[in-house]
Amino acid sequence: MRTDSEEMDPTMAHEPGAPLRVALLGCGVVGSAVARQLVDHADDLAARVGAPLQLVGIAVRRPQRPRPDVPVDPTLFTADADGLVERADIVIEVIGGIDPARELILRAMAHGASVVSANKALLAEDGPTLYAAADAADVDLYYEAAVAGAIPILRPIRESLAGDDVRRVLGIVNGTTNFVLDRMDTSGAGFAETVEQAQALGYAEADPTADVEGFDAAAKAAILASLAFHTRVSSGDVYREGITEVTAGDIQAARDMDCVVKLLAICERVTGPDGGDAVSVRVHPAMIPRSHPLASVRDAFNAVFVEASAAGPLMFYGRGAGGDPTASAVLGDVVAVARHRVAGGRGPGESAYADLPVVEMGRSRTRYHISLDVADRPGVLAQVATAFAAHDVSIETVRQQAAPGEGERAKLIVVTHAASDAALAATVDALAELESVDDVASVLRVEGA
Amino acid sequence: MRTDSEEMDPTMAHEPGAPLRVALLGCGVVGSAVARQLVDHADDLAARVGAPLQLVGIAVRRPQRPRPDVPVDPTLFTADADGLVERADIVIEVIGGIDPARELILRAMAHGASVVSANKALLAEDGPTLYAAADAADVDLYYEAAVAGAIPILRPIRESLAGDDVRRVLGIVNGTTNFVLDRMDTSGAGFAETVEQAQALGYAEADPTADVEGFDAAAKAAILASLAFHTRVSSGDVYREGITEVTAGDIQAARDMDCVVKLLAICERVTGPDGGDAVSVRVHPAMIPRSHPLASVRDAFNAVFVEASAAGPLMFYGRGAGGDPTASAVLGDVVAVARHRVAGGRGPGESAYADLPVVEMGRSRTRYHISLDVADRPGVLAQVATAFAAHDVSIETVRQQAAPGEGERAKLIVVTHAASDAALAATVDALAELESVDDVASVLRVEGA
Ligand SMILES: NC(=O)c1ccc[n+]([C@@H]2O[C@H](COP(=O)([O-])OP(=O)(O)OC[C@H]3O[C@@H](n4cnc5c(N)ncnc54)[C@H](OP(=O)(O)O)[C@@H]3O)[C@@H](O)[C@H]2O)c1
Ligand SMILES: NC(=O)c1ccc[n+]([C@@H]2O[C@H](COP(=O)([O-])OP(=O)(O)OC[C@H]3O[C@@H](n4cnc5c(N)ncnc54)[C@H](OP(=O)(O)O)[C@@H]3O)[C@@H](O)[C@H]2O)c1
Numbered sequence: 001m002r003t004d005s006e007e008m009d010p011t012m013a014h015e016p017g018a019p020l021r022v023a024l025l026g027c028g029v030v031g032s033a034v035a036r037q038l039v040d041h042a043d044d045l046a047a048r049v050g051a052p053l054q055l056v057g058i059a060v061r062r063p064q065r066p067r068p069d070v071p072v073d074p075t076l077f078t079a080d081a082d083g084l085v086e087r088a089d090i091v092i093e094v095i096g097g098i099d100p101a102r103e104l105i106l107r108a109m110a111h112g113a114s115v116v117s118a119n120k121a122l123l124a125e126d127g128p129t130l131y132a133a134a135d136a137a138d139v140d141l142y143y144e145a146a147v148a149g150a151i152p153i154l155r156p157i158r159e160s161l162a163g164d165d166v167r168r169v170l171g172i173v174n175g176t177t178n179f180v181l182d183r184m185d186t187s188g189a190g191f192a193e194t195v196e197q198a199q200a201l202g203y204a205e206a207d208p209t210a211d212v213e214g215f216d217a218a219a220k221a222a223i224l225a226s227l228a229f230h231t232r233v234s235s236g237d238v239y240r241e242g243i244t245e246v247t248a249g250d251i252q253a254a255r256d257m258d259c260v261v262k263l264l265a266i267c268e269r270v271t272g273p274d275g276g277d278a279v280s281v282r283v284h285p286a287m288i289p290r291s292h293p294l295a296s297v298r299d300a301f302n303a304v305f306v307e308a309s310a311a312g313p314l315m316f317y318g319r320g321a322g323g324d325p326t327a328s329a330v331l332g333d334v335v336a337v338a339r340h341r342v343a344g345g346r347g348p349g350e351s352a353y354a355d356l357p358v359v360e361m362g363r364s365r366t367r368y369h370i371s372l373d374v375a376d377r378p379g380v381l382a383q384v385a386t387a388f389a390a391h392d393v394s395i396e397t398v399r400q401q402a403a404p405g406e407g408e409r410a411k412l413i414v415v416t417h418a419a420s421d422a423a424l425a426a427t428v429d430a431l432a433e434l435e436s437v438d439d440v441a442s443v444l445r446v447e448g449a
Numbered sequence: 450m451r452t453d454s455e456e457m458d459p460t461m462a463h464e465p466g467a468p469l470r471v472a473l474l475g476c477g478v479v480g481s482a483v484a485r486q487l488v489d490h491a492d493d494l495a496a497r498v499g500a501p502l503q504l505v506g507i508a509v510r511r512p513q514r515p516r517p518d519v520p521v522d523p524t525l526f527t528a529d530a531d532g533l534v535e536r537a538d539i540v541i542e543v544i545g546g547i548d549p550a551r552e553l554i555l556r557a558m559a560h561g562a563s564v565v566s567a568n569k570a571l572l573a574e575d576g577p578t579l580y581a582a583a584d585a586a587d588v589d590l591y592y593e594a595a596v597a598g599a600i601p602i603l604r605p606i607r608e609s610l611a612g613d614d615v616r617r618v619l620g621i622v623n624g625t626t627n628f629v630l631d632r633m634d635t636s637g638a639g640f641a642e643t644v645e646q647a648q649a650l651g652y653a654e655a656d657p658t659a660d661v662e663g664f665d666a667a668a669k670a671a672i673l674a675s676l677a678f679h680t681r682v683s684s685g686d687v688y689r690e691g692i693t694e695v696t697a698g699d700i701q702a703a704r705d706m707d708c709v710v711k712l713l714a715i716c717e718r719v720t721g722p723d724g725g726d727a728v729s730v731r732v733h734p735a736m737i738p739r740s741h742p743l744a745s746v747r748d749a750f751n752a753v754f755v756e757a758s759a760a761g762p763l764m765f766y767g768r769g770a771g772g773d774p775t776a777s778a779v780l781g782d783v784v785a786v787a788r789h790r791v792a793g794g795r796g797p798g799e800s801a802y803a804d805l806p807v808v809e810m811g812r813s814r815t816r817y818h819i820s821l822d823v824a825d826r827p828g829v830l831a832q833v834a835t836a837f838a839a840h841d842v843s844i845e846t847v848r849q850q851a852a853p854g855e856g857e858r859a860k861l862i863v864v865t866h867a868a869s870d871a872a873l874a875a876t877v878d879a880l881a882e883l884e885s886v887d888d889v890a891s892v893l894r895v896e897g898a
Contacts, residue, residue, distance in 0.1 A: 345794015
């Protein structure tokens with residue numbers, strides 16, 4: 001809501017060499033690192049931009065709070081974020097959440113400022129409102145830090161691959177869940193126990209819901225899909241399954257297949273119900289072969305694997321979170337938008353021309369790994385195979401293991417060819433009904449073949 | 450050499466929606482893929498740029514030659530490259546080599562065209578001349594495809610990391626040598642035999658000199674160092690050792706250390722002789738631990754590992770060559786420079802403000818792995834250790850192996866702490882002189898610890 005009357009002309013040329021006024025909104029994990037780097041690298045930044053960057057204020061909730069790790073004049077801290085954004089050429093939003101971040105960004109742009117944000121939740125929920133405002137004000141809106149922290153991934157997808165056709169993105173974009181799954185793989189421990197370890201080590205929050213339930217990854221998947229496919233995908237469009245149901249048994253089943261379990265953000269070009277182009281965007285745990293480049297992403301690292309028609313497979317790897325790494329991405333964006341203000345022009349705006357429908361999860365196709373506890377007698381395999389065939393799910397391999405010490409029981413491990421999620425779910429229901437099947441012990445999607 | 454008088458005003462605004470005229474220089478491996486993609490993706494490219502791209506001509510040596518794989522009007526082919534560049538808004542140079550590529554690029558820029566090139570040799574030899582011409586003409590000069598083919602690496606270094614401090618770049622930037630070293634590792638075969646296999650499979654040229662002697666990697670190292678450190682490094686500044694001397698024994702020595710041998714392009718910020726900032730830029734084979742992300746780069750793939758102060762470790766992985774992958778990078782650049790023509794502005798120009806000296810190889814510091822054939826008797830280890838100490842080279846580990854079947858001989862394997870190349874070379878000379886040392890069997894640098 002603009003209330004004042006003095007309007008800046010955003011197209012007004014920047015006076016050569018004059019400082020660019022930078023406002024920082026938020027001074028927590030990311031903001032304090034941004035402030036430090038702005039101060040520590042002031043000379044380099046000025047040389048790279050062609051003009052000095054002048055920090056004109058830092059908006060926080062508690063401006064009186066001592067912040068010894070932020071080496072700036074304490075009078076720069078203010079609770080008046082609304083006022084601050086009106087005095088800046090560049091606004092860095094690292095408050096997070098939807099409100100007041102959205103209002104502040106809109107206000108900043110309306111006053112002619114370019115905006116850099118790390119706010120995946122906001123971009124994924126309401127990106128189009130922000131893009132439209134950036135266009136209307138003829139300013140930049142950059143947000144590299146919103147996905148995969150320090151890893152340059154949005155700029156490569158948006159710019160380097162702008163002449164190519166991205167077919168598929170598979171991302172490990174949440175460090176907490178990767179840490180937990182990696183530990184479960186190396187230690188054999190269960191989910192709950194491993195989350196506690198992760199909390200103790202600072203890799204998981206006290207309330208880990210946003211991470212372990214896949215909400216964080218889903219927001220990033222929405223942003224990745226929008227940019228990769230030149231379309232609009234918001235968090236609500238993303239199918240989401242977290243890792244809370246992943247058991248030590250699933251991890252062991254993956255090991256037996258020479259696979260690891262990862263929480264993946266998956267964006268794919270697919271054929272829609274009407275035969276036209278569409279996209280599938282989903283977050284769920286999946287087995288991937290140990291030979292896949294994503295399999296060796298350990299600890300809390302992130303990586304994004306991209307397949308493009310001409311470029312072929314690409315992978316981008318690095319730290320997905322943390323104050324300094326995230327601030328590196330923020331400052332890369334700050335230099336870019338600052339250069340545009342010095343030299344004229346803007347970076348690429350939203351490109352949603354392809355306007356592709358998002359298919360429902362039932363139509364997404366993956367391979368599946370299903371482990372069944374069955375009776376060990378003739379005819380059981382035929383019954384099981386018939387259930388798959390009845391739902392048009394084609395079996396790639398099947399392996400029978402005698403269950404040790406239980407003469408009449410066995411384990412059947414079935415890996416399917418790619419099938420629709422709906423067909424798979426129906427097959428699993430039918431299997432559970434079979435008299436010869438004691439238990440559908442584990443069902444896991446398989447990706448990255 | 451400009452000879453005509455009608456000059457285009459490069460700052461002349463682009464008429465909204467009017468096509469941008471694209472000239473293609475060269476139609477070989479890369480050029481033919483570029484032409485195909487320009488045609489096949491015309492609609493997508495127009496949507497992403499905001500104006501259609503119109504191919505106005507293709508300059509080749511032999512315009513009459515039938516090119517059935519290039520789906521364009523045959524009258525577009527011309528031998529008159531000089532004339533063609535004067536009729537274009539965007540010139541794509543994929544001829545290669547120094548001349549006439551340099552003259553054509555300069556002529557194109559003088560006529561107001563932006564230029565996209567894949568020419569690492571030219572950029573590494575004479576980049577500053579081209580940058581100066583781009584500045585003078587106020588046009589873009591982009592060359593993502595010149596390093597690591599399809600992998601977006603120059604844009605991330607130049608733009609995404611513009612707010613950070615790059616400390617070190619370790620790149621596998623030559624597919625041929627990576628293929629050869631990877632095969633030597635898996636097969637145990639020697640260099641010459643493996644190069645023949647690579648030639649038979651199309652991974653090495655009939656004359657493999659540029660690849661196996663490290664010239665290609667050295668050009669890429671110069672470009673990477675210039676961008677990463679905001680300074681000027683040309684191919685001539687790069688210390689270069691190829692892989693022709695790498696033996697099956699070296700590869701085995703690496704295996705014994707749980708390492709692999711890779712040809713690395715290394716760019717490092719170091720302290721210069723005067724105590725000031727400087728850079729070390731070099732290409733040589735080196736052992737790296739199998740646990741390092743670069744170690745799992747197989748076949749002819751490329752990858753670039755970057756360490757930045759705030760971002761931490763990053764890795765970029767993908768195909769380093771081939772028509773389609775390289776064309777993907779070229780077209781990404783074409784879209785960027787085309788957008789600038791539509792919307793106004795330019796991308797980041799040369800940034801050589803840091804102007805850092807390149808240290809000579811003798812001052813570069815690495816760890817070393819040295820394998821010695823020695824007499825197996827008391828006092829030998831003391832003699833060897835003394836030779837290291839005399840040159841101020843500190844030993845990290847030493848391991849003695851009895852040489853099987855040779856009672857009085859043994860193998861000593863020494864790994865040093867980081868030491869200057871000059872000190873190391875002097876140590877090796879001194880070791881070779883020792884009466885108890887039969888042979889300095891292998892000397893390999895160790896990186897990526
Ligand atoms: N942390 C990471 O590793 C990471 C990585 C990638 C992206 N991000 C994104 O970066 C953003 C910031 O994350 P963070 O971890 O730095 O958050 P944080 O540590 O919780 O910091 C939030 C900051 O915003 C300030 N703030 C909160 N409400 C405010 C309001 N109404 N007005 C003004 N200031 C307000 C807080 O002030 P006080 O200091 O006074 O409380 C605090 O300084 C989020 O969008 C997050 O998703 C974070
Ligand atoms: N190949 C790769 O995988 C790769 C990867 C990264 C970068 N690059 C770089 O891309 C560039 C091109 O490589 P390439 O492999 O495509 O080369 P190429 O297959 O040898 O093609 C060279 C093209 O240039 C034309 N040409 C040569 N001299 C000319 C002249 N004086 N005037 C006009 N046209 C001339 C040739 O015409 P004719 O067809 O009539 O002979 C041919 O079409 C080089 O700079 C290379 O370093 C290549």
